Amino acid sequence: MRGGRATHAVIVGNGIAGYTAALRLRHMQPEWRITMVSGESTFPFSRPALMYVFLGHMRYQDTKPYEDRVWRDVRIDLVRAWVEEIDVGGRRLSVGQHKIMEYDRLLLALGSKPNKFGWPGQDLDGVQGFYSLADLDRMTRTLRRTRRAVIVGGGLIGIELAEMLHSRGIPVTLLVRESSYWNNILPKEESEMVTALIRAAGFDLRLQTELKEVVDDGHGQASAVVTSTGERIECEFVGLTAGVSPNIELAKRCGLPVGRGVLVDRSLQTRDASVWAAGDCAEIVGEAGQRGLVQQVWYTGRMQGDVAAAGMAGSPRAYDPGVWFNSAKFLDLEYQVYGSVNLSVPGERSSYWERQDGRASLRLVHKDAALIGVNAMGLRLRHEVCERWIREAAPVHHVIENLSEANFDPEFFRRREPEIARALEGQLA
């Protein structure tokens, strides 16, 4: 607090990490002044929903998690501007071109940036990642003159982008380094399932193929790509979806320690006692010799925003992400994962069932007969049950016998537990 004024907490970035922190902080400190600054939008929106705006499922305003009036009601000031500099020692930052804002506590929730690996031509017009509202704008403009598109890199955003382009009738080629789609994350069978699905949807999927360069049309616009196999593919749009990296420029510029991300301790505090970092941009420093923890999904952003707010409010807590989980959708195929899957844990084994049509599967990963991970495709599982089983290291036999407890499919969907149980049990022996 300065000069008797209320303590001022400033949050830079209004993504899931930033806005969770803002709301939690308001809850813990009803009297503080809280300001949330973001360059991308005034009001928070759901980043994973960007594709649905493009597809016409929703309007932009439908992707906001809260009605606009909520922010006024809870007295969180929203400022749309880019933060250019932070004077960490003087506890103030410059917002936009000329304005200076003083803070008592600062949270950096800056998110990520799409990776660019120094490909020749990567900065040409028509070449872009897919991360922000500005990317969506840019993409919309480029598509007016696009006859063919190339997407570089697999993963979840790659397939989302392919689906988006496909919806506008634009032929898509996907260049993927791996030998099967996303097999650095998905186990072999599931990866093959997704690969088959992508091909069935009519996308031109090139495996074990990388981008060599993007060709300039002479006016600064992309006109083709050249692949690692030497092939040239004419295209006006090039989507870069080879992963994202923490957005650390601002922190680096103001002298805060950075590694892969903005370095923080277990309570998400940076080396400066008034600055915290959370969400995609943060790297939690591990024990000596261990790699730091960077987590770049929605729910970890939320958990980290919550922990950072507790620290800012004066009651720090250690970040404990609990049992890992995530979910996504490949075109029509829903995917859920819990715990450790495909991480090559020494001594792990897995039991796998796949539906005859190759459009649904279940994998239980276990070690010493105890469950450590679950991977489901085309089935809905109950989070709380899978989480409990893994947390309590449930015997895999118990899990197989009680599969129906974890079933979260809608009513009237065919239940296949007996068939699944038979298949899984058979592989245990």
Place this chain on the structure above:
Amino acid sequence: MSIVGEHTSACDEEHHALVDPGSSRSPSGSWGVRLGSGLIVLGLLALLAAIEGQQEGRVVLGLVGFGAIACGAAGTFVAVWSQRFAASNNHGVFFRSAQSQGIVAWALAVGMTGFYVILYWFPERLERMTHLLDPVATLLAGRAADHWFLYGFVYTIAVLVFGLRMLVKHRGNPYQLWRTASLMAFQLGFAFLLPHLMELARQPEFYFTYFWPLKWSYVFPSGVSELRGHPGGLGVFLLVWSAVASLVATPVLTYYFGKRWYCSWVCGCGGLAETLGDPLRHLSSKSSTAWRIERVSIYAVLGFIVLTTALVWTHASGHAPWLGGAGRRLSDWYGFFIGSVFSGVVGVGFYPLLGSRVWCRFGCPMAAVMGLQQRLWSRFRITTNGGQCISCGNCSTYCEMGIDVRAYAQKGENIVRASCVGCGVCSAVCPRGVLNLENGRTHGDRMVGHQGPWTRLLAEPPFKSTDAERPQHRKRHS
């Protein structure tokens, strides 16, 4: 040093061009679509010729016209929707004028509203069209067609044709298939064929699937005495049916399954909303203001009909001569304002502007009663899958009842709302499989969320400024 950070007003909306449907080149010109639309056009021409014409065969021409329109629409729907996979069901919804309150939507709304106005107050204008259906009416009810027959006929065709669209669209989702099939069967069988066949058999024209308070007249003294006076035991049976349906079956079924057993499986208004109205379901307002209006208006209508029913009975009992014609006048008003204007003109006519369930959400007294029970004493709830919600908003957007489903899902809370008709579409559109309609083993645990370690995390801080300020308040007063 200047300080920024004044309150941003809600109207400081970022304007993003974001989407430019103009570059859309989605393939929609399959031969099936062309054939279907061709049939529709021919059908319309035939119908027009039949209405305007004087020639001998105009009745046949008219029936052919009706048939061609229905078959053409059905064919188009099958051709379009069988090409799509479930995740692409809502592609382009907000780009189409007809589906996003554009000029086409306004034209449709004017047309539909106009149809209701003519139907209720100027039926003679429909006479030439009505008589095209004489052969059908003779076959089913043993009499010439009147404008209500025309209405029932068109309504039923709409439910069947757009129901087919739902069946193809949701072919991978058994919940949607069963309930749509059920709505179609109830509309065709119980709301159209059976009442007319009863007429044919010289029995009262009775709708088994409508009861008080939705179908108020059955329990009015006039309705009761008419049924009671009917020769043979059927009239009495129908009376007992009505009473059991509203007083026993409704509460019991609502206890076990929520109000969806009626609103999304049986009801004719629901039937139209879930079929003809499905392409417009996202237009319902999700604002908290709309919710506030809903809570006032739906219970006001319920109060209105309860009062009216009480008054007409008091009057009929002869014990309160001072009431005079109050009961009659009230029931006339109810019939005009609620029965005709609200449920018909606004309820259906405004589909393209306000969405498909305006009547069900803001007006229907049956929904009000079942909604109260669903909120307080029912096993039905929508459960939320742990921490999987990504706050995308698809569920809220496609909830025809304007429920902000996401507000609950992102907190990990069960959704237990009086207005939820259990259509299951929120669950169908959720890209992360977060939502599930369930009947619990008891009603006691319906408000409970999941119990995982993230419960505390998801439980959001309070949102109302009054809540946020409460600690201060306490300090000041203690």
